[in-house]
Amino acid sequence: MKTFRNLLLVAFTLFAAISVQAQTPPVDDNGLAIGGYDVVSYFSGEAKKGSKSYAVKHHGATYYFASKANQNAFKKSPKNYLPQFDGYCAWGVGAKDAKFPINPETYTVIDGKLYLFFNGPFNGEPFNTYQDWAQRTTELKKAAHAKWPKVKNSK
Known part of the structure; x- marks a missing residue:
């Protein structure tokens, strides 16, 4: 019983560590965007990790x-693939007037635009902002686009 409990504790700790690492700023301290995920891949319905072999510097x-x-598609028209709100959590902008980090695997594409979301532990509890976004998409999308000019310039 004690071995099972220890195994369960190790598994939970690993899961929590992976979840925490899944949250990333839109551009990290090394200048890597979206945690290294391929922004073009989202438009085919699958979030894929990119490779250093196919890197593009943009802004x-x-x-x-x-x-x-995918690299060539981005080079041809970056604006078609860049996430909304500079890659910050769309829900955070629309619902909380704030910039939240994102989980690159939690996203949606609406009207040809990429929206990313926070999805991970918050105050010790799982918190997926996409769930509320999905229930109130029209309202939150409109609010986020209206609020972004002010939120963009906030810290």
Whole structure:
């Protein structure tokens, strides 16, 4: 019984550590955008990690891509693939007038635009901002776009 409890504790700790690491700023301290995820891949319905082999520098940030084709698509028209709100959590902007980090695997594409979300532990509890966004998409999307000019300039 004690061994099972210890095993369970180790598994929970590993899961929590992975969840915490999943949250990332839109651009980290090294200039890597979206945790190294390929922003073009979202538009095919799957969040994929990119590779240093297919890197593009854009407005001071480095974006990684999973393929040469995705890299070329981004180079041709970056504005078509960049996430809304400079990559901050869309729910945070719309619901809380704030910039939250994101989990690169929690996203949606609406009307050809990429929206990213916080999804991880908050105050010791799991918190997925996409769930509220999905229930109030129209309201929160409108609010986020209206609030972004002010939120963008906040700390």
